[in-house]
Amino acid sequence: MKPTRNCxxxxxxxxxxxxxxxxxxxxxxxIVPRGEKLPAGFDADALREACHDDVPNxxxxxxxxxxxxxxxxxxxxxxxxxxxxxxxxxxxQTDTFTLDECDYGLHAExxxxxxxxxxxxxxxxxxxxxxxxxxxxxLAGIPMACVYSTIVPYPTSSAKESLTISFCHEDAxxxxxxxxxxxxxxxxxxxxIGLTPVEFVKDSDDGYHIVEKVGGYDRTAEFGPTIAxxxxxxxxxxxxxxxxxxxxxxxxxxxxxxxxxxxxxLFAQGIEGIIQV
Numbered sequence: 001m002k003p004t005r006n007c008x009x010x011x012x013x014x015x016x017x018x019x020x021x022x023x024x025x026x027x028x029x030x031i032v033p034r035g036e037k038l039p040a041g042f043d044a045d046a047l048r049e050a051c052h053d054d055v056p057n058x059x060x061x062x063x064x065x066x067x068x069x070x071x072x073x074x075x076x077x078x079x080x081x082x083x084x085x086x087x088x089x090x091x092x093q094t095d096t097f098t099l100d101e102c103d104y105g106l107h108a109e110x111x112x113x114x115x116x117x118x119x120x121x122x123x124x125x126x127x128x129x130x131x132x133x134x135x136x137x138x139l140a141g142i143p144m145a146c147v148y149s150t151i152v153p154y155p156t157s158s159a160k161e162s163l164t165i166s167f168c169h170e171d172a173x174x175x176x177x178x179x180x181x182x183x184x185x186x187x188x189x190x191x192x193i194g195l196t197p198v199e200f201v202k203d204s205d206d207g208y209h210i211v212e213k214v215g216g217y218d219r220t221a222e223f224g225p226t227i228a229x230x231x232x233x234x235x236x237x238x239x240x241x242x243x244x245x246x247x248x249x250x251x252x253x254x255x256x257x258x259x260x261x262x263x264x265x266l267f268a269q270g271i272e273g274i275i276q277v
Contacts, residue, residue, distance in 0.1 A: 021181070024124035026097065027189045028063030029167070032141050034117050038129070040138055042184075044191035051193050052267035061192035062106070062165060067098035073172045093172035095122075102151065102161040105197060105214035110149040110165065120144050120167055123188040133180035143170040197277040200260050207247040208258065213277055223271050224248040230269040234261050 030038065033056050039046045050059045073093030077085045099106075119141025122130040134140040146168045155161050169175045197213040209220045224243035227234055231241035237256030242249045250258045260266065260276040 021128065021183070022126070024126035024128065026065050026068055026122055027125050028061060028065055028123055028192065029097070029165070030121040030123065030129075030141075030192060031060040031062065031147065032119050032121070034119055034143070036119065037138050037140060038121065044186045044188075047186075047188065047191040048193060048272070049267060051195070052263040052272065054262055054264050058263075059192075061194045062099075063189060063192065063194070064100045065097040066100045069096045069098075070094075071096065073169070073176065090173040090176065093169040093175065094166050095169070096164050096166040099163045099165065102153075102163040104151070104153075105212065106194070107149045107151045107163055108214060109197065110147065114148040115146050117170070118144050118147055120147065123192075125189065127184045127186050127188050128181050129184055129188060130179070130181045132175065132178040134178065139180060139182050142167075142175050144168055145170040193273050195263055195275040196273055198260075198274045200258065200276050205247075206249060208241075208250045209248065210260075210274065219274070220248055221246055223274070226269060226271055233269050234266055234271060235259070236261055 032038070036056070036059075038059065039050055042050070047059075050057065051061055052058070071094045072091040074091050075087045076089045076091050077087055079085045119131075121139070121141050124130075129139065131139040131141050132143075144167050147165065148168075149163060149165045151164075152159075152162045198210050198219065199213055201209050201211055203209060209218055210223055211218050211220075224246070227248060228241045228243035231238055231250070235241060235250065236259045237253050238250045238258040239253050240251040252258050260274075263275050266272070266274065
């Protein structure tokens with residue numbers, strides 16, 4: 001028998017959900033390495049822990065979104081000769097979100113990996129996470145060709161300084177055909193957190209400080225007591241630490257330079273949201 005073929009496009013469904021979802025305002029994104037997924041059966045604690053996990057299992061949260069703008073992702077229609085119009089494809093799509101705060105540090109970090117391909121989940125104010133159905137029981141991220149930020153560094157006569165982040169869909173048609181979402185039942189906005197680059201520096205009086213890399217904000221008072229109480233668990237190259245009157249004093253191991261351990265180790269002792277660079 002001669003090989004035959006089927007017209008797959010002839011099989012489609014036009015019904016609507018028995019319980020249509022009410023979409024909430026988008027509040028943030030979770031960036032994961034290409035092909036990776038969110039932890040299976042996650043809860044708020046698992047999401048927060050994954051934000052501090054070791055590479056390559058770490059997820060990267062960006063929040064809080066306050067405005068959305070869509071560019072592209074529309075059907076492209078054209079005719080051949082005198083023929084009728086036909087849909088020839090879907091234009092490239094870029095989703096751009098404005099953040100509630102303008103942060104130079106975040107902008108700098110996003111620029112570092114602007115052309116590294118990533119998968120992205122979005123989440124809204126109702127705890128719904130959006131991604132793709134890849135044929136498995138676990139929601140997949142949306143493949144992005146690039147993720148980049150744009151900054152307006154100074155206030156103008158009519159607006160404050162601002163930071164936007166743009167997500168360039170690798171395949172806009174696939175993103176729409178396979179679009180899916182899950183209702184988590186948790187407050188994703190509060191569960192996820194991004195890591196802020198810090199430096200662990202020594203001053204002239206033998207005190208150590210935890211200082212944000214961009215801007216120099218000193219966060220020693222925030223983390224000093226915990227570091228002193230768990231020095232062996234959160235510090236490399238140190239044998240002991242004390243915190244008194246805003247000063248963190250560290251006893252360095254012989255021939256070693258004290259440094260903060262990986263975010264996963266810090267998280268285990270209750271120190272969240274920082275990574276030493």
